[in-house]
Amino acid sequence: MANERELTMAKAISEAIAQEMERDPRVFVLGEDVAVYGGIFGATQGLVEKFGPDRVMDTPISETAFIGAATGAAAAGMRPVVELMFVDFFGVCMDQIYNHLAKNTYMSGGNARFPVVLMTAMGGGYNDAAQHSQVLYGLFAHVPGLKIVVPSNAYDAKGLMISAIRDDNPVMYFFHKGLMGLGWMKYPERTITPVPEKAYTIPFGVADIKRPGKDVTIVALAMMVQRALDAADELAQEGIDAEVIDLRTLVPLDRDAVINSVKKTHKLIVVDEDYKGFGMTGEIAAIVAESALDYLDAPVKRLAVPNVPIPYSRPLEQFVIPSVEAIGNAARQLVKK
Amino acid sequence: MKLSRDQLLSMYRQMWTIRFFEDELAAAYMEGKTPAFDIGSGPVPGEMHLAAGQEPVAVGTCAHLKKQDTVVGTHRPHHFAIAKGVPLDKLAAEIFGKETGLGRGKGGHMHLFDVEHNFSCSGIIGAGFPPACGAALAAKKMGKDWVAVAFAGEGAANQGSFHEALNLAALWQLPVIFIIEDNSWAISVPKGKSTSIPDNSTRAAGYGIPGVRVDENDTLAVYEVLGEAVARARRGEGPSLIEVKTDRYYGHFQGDPELYRPKDEVSQLKANDPIQKLASQIMAQGAATQAELDAARDAAKADVAGAMEFARTSPYPAPEQALENVFV
Numbered sequence: 001m002a003n004e005r006e007l008t009m010a011k012a013i014s015e016a017i018a019q020e021m022e023r024d025p026r027v028f029v030l031g032e033d034v035a036v037y038g039g040i041f042g043a044t045q046g047l048v049e050k051f052g053p054d055r056v057m058d059t060p061i062s063e064t065a066f067i068g069a070a071t072g073a074a075a076a077g078m079r080p081v082v083e084l085m086f087v088d089f090f091g092v093c094m095d096q097i098y099n100h101l102a103k104n105t106y107m108s109g110g111n112a113r114f115p116v117v118l119m120t121a122m123g124g125g126y127n128d129a130a131q132h133s134q135v136l137y138g139l140f141a142h143v144p145g146l147k148i149v150v151p152s153n154a155y156d157a158k159g160l161m162i163s164a165i166r167d168d169n170p171v172m173y174f175f176h177k178g179l180m181g182l183g184w185m186k187y188p189e190r191t192i193t194p195v196p197e198k199a200y201t202i203p204f205g206v207a208d209i210k211r212p213g214k215d216v217t218i219v220a221l222a223m224m225v226q227r228a229l230d231a232a233d234e235l236a237q238e239g240i241d242a243e244v245i246d247l248r249t250l251v252p253l254d255r256d257a258v259i260n261s262v263k264k265t266h267k268l269i270v271v272d273e274d275y276k277g278f279g280m281t282g283e284i285a286a287i288v289a290e291s292a293l294d295y296l297d298a299p300v301k302r303l304a305v306p307n308v309p310i311p312y313s314r315p316l317e318q319f320v321i322p323s324v325e326a327i328g329n330a331a332r333q334l335v336k337k
Numbered sequence: 338m339k340l341s342r343d344q345l346l347s348m349y350r351q352m353w354t355i356r357f358f359e360d361e362l363a364a365a366y367m368e369g370k371t372p373a374f375d376i377g378s379g380p381v382p383g384e385m386h387l388a389a390g391q392e393p394v395a396v397g398t399c400a401h402l403k404k405q406d407t408v409v410g411t412h413r414p415h416h417f418a419i420a421k422g423v424p425l426d427k428l429a430a431e432i433f434g435k436e437t438g439l440g441r442g443k444g445g446h447m448h449l450f451d452v453e454h455n456f457s458c459s460g461i462i463g464a465g466f467p468p469a470c471g472a473a474l475a476a477k478k479m480g481k482d483w484v485a486v487a488f489a490g491e492g493a494a495n496q497g498s499f500h501e502a503l504n505l506a507a508l509w510q511l512p513v514i515f516i517i518e519d520n521s522w523a524i525s526v527p528k529g530k531s532t533s534i535p536d537n538s539t540r541a542a543g544y545g546i547p548g549v550r551v552d553e554n555d556t557l558a559v560y561e562v563l564g565e566a567v568a569r570a571r572r573g574e575g576p577s578l579i580e581v582k583t584d585r586y587y588g589h590f591q592g593d594p595e596l597y598r599p600k601d602e603v604s605q606l607k608a609n610d611p612i613q614k615l616a617s618q619i620m621a622q623g624a625a626t627q628a629e630l631d632a633a634r635d636a637a638k639a640d641v642a643g644a645m646e647f648a649r650t651s652p653y654p655a656p657e658q659a660l661e662n663v664f665v
């Protein structure tokens with residue numbers, strides 16, 4: 001892939017949407033500030049200029065109406081990409097998502113189709129406090145009927161978005177604000193990757209081993225993948241060889257990738273920016289307990305937001321979101337045993 | 338409604354307190370964010386929504402309110418908080434993430450709670466209408482003449498909670514006043530592109546309650562209209578819906594490139610500044626001298642400087658405090 005151009009995650013996402021809009025006239029975009037502004041986090045940048053306001057629609061602040069409308073438009077044959085500006089705002093429109101978008105296919109006995117991509121920003125680390133910093137994918141993975149996509153870099157973001165738009169099922173596509181490559185928010189350099197110009201897909205339910213290793217498995221998503229990779233770099237200097245698994249999609253979940261890695265390393269850390277209780281870390285630990293318990297040399301370690309809302313003040317927020325240091329220390333403790 | 342000299346001077350001082358507070362914050366916000374802007378850096382990180390230019394709706398309304406009356410603000414809350422009497426020190430300290438802040442640094446600028454002054458706000462658009470109904474319901478159940486005021490932007494008037502709350506308040510004849518502050522913009526979306534009618538106050542008719550629009554960014558005009566709405570509510574005659582035209586001087590949030598906004602819009606708005614307007618109204622009434630006005634302005638400036646100093650010199654909370662206060 002020498003000389004391939006590199007993109008930020010935001011550009012990779014908007015390029016994916018643009019290519020699908022060119023390919024399929026049924027695809028259209030709607031949401032708050034997605035047109036003229038180009039999306040607060042740039043996920044729809046350049047689209048209205050290319051496709052006009054009929055296909056890239058700014059909406060009123062009426063999430064129940066426009067997300068419900070996306071469901072209805074999908075049922076009627078369109079393929080909407082609808083943006084919920086921050087996932088934290090789910091509260092005002094949850095019924096349309098949780099009781100309708102997620103369940104309609106099942107309740108129709110598989111006869112109705114709802115090819116909606118519900119795209120949303122998530123994540124903290126920049127002091128935006130309790131109502132603008134959550135990741136919450138665990139909440140949406142919990143209800144059956146939504147595919148859950150959570151990319152960690154630009155290459156994955158494009159391929160997963162194209163798969164999402166082509167999927168005939170509702171897909172929730174979470175992008176972490178701190179990975180988008182914005183000019184106004186710090187981001188890990190590694191999120192900017194070479195991205196092929198032509199359209200390509202990445203299948204759901206296939207985890208990516210972002211770093212192979214033999215001593216300890218670290219399972220993560222989004223920003224925590226990047227932090228796990230940073231931790232793995234430090235650990236390598238100390239002779240600890242960590243394997244970093246990026247799940248990429250929570251639903252469907254690549255159980256085999258986790259189990260196979262644990263069979264190799266015999267040690268597991270699950271890192272999550274979501275709340276610790278009743279979430280992804282517990283799910284992964286349970287899967288390993290069910291299917292690979294005998295392979296574990298030590299109890300599973302879970303790093304996640306202790307069950308408190310995300311606090312505003314910097315020292316408080318840094319305390320609750322798993323850090324590179326915390327991941328490294330967890331690995332050191334496990335490997336020492 | 339005739340305002341006394343002291344009332345006028347106190348409102349004028351409050352206008353300046355808000356203006357200085359927002360301007361000082363705008364400057365503090367940029368500390369640590371140059372040359373490369375990073376939203377998470379500096380003494381005041383995160384999103385910052387400032388209300389300079391929008392003083393009249395807050396000051397003209399809250400001049401009618403008592404401590405027991407409830408105000409629910411928005412994600413752009415400082416002008417409401419200051420007008421409601423929230424102590425400047427604790428307000429500033431919260432925004433700087435300090436232990437001495439209103440919420441011990443846990444809430445931040447969009448999530449302010451002052452139990453003593455019955456003030457709160459939220460970062461979720463349209464979230465303020467229902468709890469204001471609840472405060473009004475509580476006053477009614479307890480036999481008090483307290484009222485509740487929910488402020489919200491014109492963008493929020495398209496949220497379902499607005500319409501549900503209006504119906505509930507009208508049905509139960511609650512002592513609540515819904516105030517839409519119409520600054521023309523909801524981030525990049527102008528009112529005409531988000532709302533099917535030009536004047537939100539006309540929506541009151543759909544719920545059988547009074548609706549009035551104040552069509553200028555004028556503190557005394559707001560005061561006048563709110564006088565009737567608050568008195569009605571205190572008399573037990575039910576809710577009102579008021580829309581007030583106002584002007585947003587800063588970006589939606591600090592760091593907003595505002596590419597959607599006509600370049601000279603703000604400078605034109607500033608030519609009609611509401612603080613200058615109030616000064617000339619006071620002078621025209623002969624209610625105060627220029628020297629008295631200047632003294633009020635200087636006092637406001639000193640108050641804000643003191644609050645910022647308090648915030649800056651206060652300690653941060655200890656990291657482990659993050660684990661406290663989920664429950665009482």
Ligand SMILES: Cc1ncc(C[n+]2csc(CCOP(=O)(O)OP(=O)(O)O)c2C)c(N)n1
Binds near residue numbers: 089461462489491494
């Ligand atoms: C439920 C919800 N949807 C969207 C947002 C994102 N958002 C924050 S402020 C804003 C615009 C609000 O406009 P308006 O109500 O007119 O208030 P203004 O910002 O002009 O004061 C939007 C869309 C939010 N905070 N909550």
